[in-house]
Amino acid sequence: MNGDEARPGPLCLVTGATGYIGGRLVPELLDAGFRVRCLVRSPSRLRDHPWAREVEVAAADVCDADSVDRAMEGVDIAYYLVHSLGTGRDFEKTDREAARVFGGRARAAGVRRIVYLGGLTPQGVPERELSPHLRSRTEVGRILLGSGVPTTVLRAAVIIGSGSASFEMLRYLTERLPVMVTPSWVHTRIQPIAVRDVLRVLVGSATMPEEVNRAFDIGGPDVLTYRDMMIRYAAVADLPPRVILSVPVLTPGLSSLWVGLVTPVPRSIARPLTESLRHEVVCHEHGIEEYVPSPAGHPVPFDEAVRLALRRVREARVTTRWSSASLPGAPSDPLPTDPGWAGGSLYSDRRQILVDAPREALWRVIEGIGGDNGWYSLPLAWAARGWLDRLAGGVGLRRGRRDAQRLRVGDSLDFWRVEEIEPGHLLRLRAEMRLPGLAWLEMYAEGNGDGASRYRQRALFHPHGLLGHAYWWSVSPFHAAVFGGMARNIARAAARYESARQEEHRTAR
Template sequence: MKPSALVTGATGYIGGRLVPELLDAGFDVRCMARDPDRLRDHAWAERVERVRGDVLSPETLPPALEGIDVAYYLIHSLTTGAGFEQTEEKAARSFASAARDAGVSRIVYLGGMAPEETPVTELSPHLRSRVRVGQALRSSGIPTVELRAAVVIGSGSASFEMLRYLTERLPVMVTPRWVGTRIQPIAVRDVLRYLVGSASAPDDVVGAGGVFDIGGRDVLTYREMMLRYAQVAGLPRRWILPVPVLTPGLSSHWVGAVTPVPASIARPLVESLRHEVVCADHRVAELVPDPPQGLIGFDEAVRLARTRVQEANVTTRWSSASVLGAPSDPLPTDPDWAGGSLYRDVREAEVDIAPERVWRAVEAIGGQTGWYSFPLAWAVRGWLDRMVGGIGLRRGRRDPNTLRLGDTLDFWRVEALERGHLLRLRAEMKLPGLAWLEMRVEPTETGRTRYRQRALFYPHGLFGHLYWWSVAPFHAVVFGGMVRNLLRRAAEESSATSTTSATSG
């Protein structure tokens, strides 16, 4: 009988990559998510059991944990809002209690590396929370393996994106003092190897559980990481000038202005870099032996990650993860919508283009393709969003051609996806209300294709109403231009395909 594993956080960066590794290792895998439908478009979706569960709703946990041998706790919020530490610790205790009641034999948790000599109370809020989550999980009495990693180098990770954009975009940098802090980065492939190995490690090795630092082959300062990245990428030498005046808050805004990682996410990462995070020992080799070829070095990890980015083969991204406790307000057309003012911009057109050609243009929207209208207006909206602490347009796309449910798309997220027919995006920029952009493609009875586009906005308060009417004069250019240019692209591609077919014939 196969061992069974529950993966929480399967919609996230590490969880989405761990699932296929566990399947290949011979585990029966169950994935828990607040919205299991968000997992349906993964290549491994039909090979796993998908269940609904929320660590903040203890009543949903027993069914998810029933019959499970090993439970992976991969839930963590990179926000640092009021009360987030207490929320995360409460969630971990609820999960641990439910796991104990369900007879789970082992918990595996991926946390953050913290220097031994620094008291927990003096750690950054981000690291302090991760340490306390580990303590909460171990308090269950279930043998718990806590793996603590520093900077994870892999395509799509927040740490890698921060490093990549800072190095590639800034040949000369005035940087904070933390660029001189020593770090032991680790390749995401080694992280996954440790996670899988922790599940099958013998009981006498795991014992009552324990904390294990995991790191790669190299110990570097952040400055050395940027210089080494530039060498691997074939970039000219980077000039890095540390100064003492940049606080973590200012540093996070600096990172947010240059990289796709917004200041709200960059801040906990930057605050953690104030601490030296180097493995205290290599006891983890007793738990999971090193591979014959040894651990992956920093240069090789960067090369592997860059190759994935260049080949558009990034399977998961930091931005696709759910935020602990994120709200999920209904679409205004849902049956449980509470009413109130709802603004709409609806546009429709019929064309003599095959539906699949129009859909291809719909699914390619955003990222490098852009939004098919008034690029300056979209760019300005992205800049304004960054200025007020939002995510802006820099998140781009996971894949240039295809989308998955839950994917981030610039400052939108894919909320509904019926391939070939419907794409609904939910706005995640800073707004005085809720917004959606919906695109439908349908064949008509006359053999033509109907394209229907809706922009919906539910205002919050007076400022929400003022916001809508302030931007309404631009809708004809922005949304009207989007319809025209999207269909023009579909027509051009259809014409190009027909020409190629005729030439081949």
């Protein structure tokens, strides 16, 4: 174990810290003054989190009583945020055994409270008729409530936030299919909840009175069908209205295959989620308000929750996950540890090449790109793209650049805008041409020793709707010539610049 031992406050044990909710809960607990210990099987998976050095880490498996015993030492509140969804057919058995171990070891360690995030279940439906996913979540909650440790079970339906499997399924279905033939479960009523509200209630549950040992329904202010959510997502994302036709013939298995064809969400996760969508999941009580009252503006309405989940894209910024930066973000934002299919589609073209010149010479060429210096590949193609952009009402290539040698953040550069610059290392440009999506171009200069350097180049495109995907695939055959040629010619220009500089130096001597 390691971490900041001097941090005051009760000690919280967070299981599932590498998961969607756990990874976002930890910084919220730290901000609230708690100490945090993360129980993970692979501690190395925490290293990309910006808060990794502020927590203790316990390497343990929730099914291994001995390792859980060690992780429970001195713990005041234990958050149970793990489940075996997507790991195989025996996930119900695995979840049952893990819950029994966790509850028993928490009681033996004198833990004051267990907080568990489960699933919202339909009222009046026998447990045996629930989907395996919801049935398992219900059983785990019951085991923890009977553990002898005061337990808060929070039952939520669809969580709205970038990285949530349910939200990502909604995102991809809506963005990729302007016309949909859907299963009948699109008419099932659901009460979604913003991830911000889930985290707020999770943190607030840590201070519940000792006598509280019960389950609470939690949800947002809107009760919607899945069809309603797709239509409203499209409106918030500025997509054309979606045409949604439902048919009764798609079984849960066929539904998951359909979802798998349209979205990158793994079938092992999509199937239990789609099976659960046949049940109406609406809050039937609001007892949580007595213990964790909602502040002004909460719970967050559905449209605002979607807007927050799309916030990084709306601000036209490369997201944390996309840029591989370890920057703290809002709870609705992607994290570096989210699965590759989370955060929406992002296409990329990557190039790198060794340069026979030092990094300083390479950076000189990178910073001088555009304007009269051009873009180092197929000038006619770049000119044609500029003409097409002007015909579509865009800025084209007419803006040039402010200074022939130097760039600064905010400068216009032909039909790009300088979004970020790290002198001597990184130039990131955001496209301002007319596109069915958002695009960036990144250029890196890196030292490679012995007077050489390495040039790295990355073109990124976040498509907007089906037209955005079609655009990327229509132009990708030309990337080898455009972007590949650009990388090669920048490397050659840097070598020529360095050769001329050395010749000038010799002549001066």
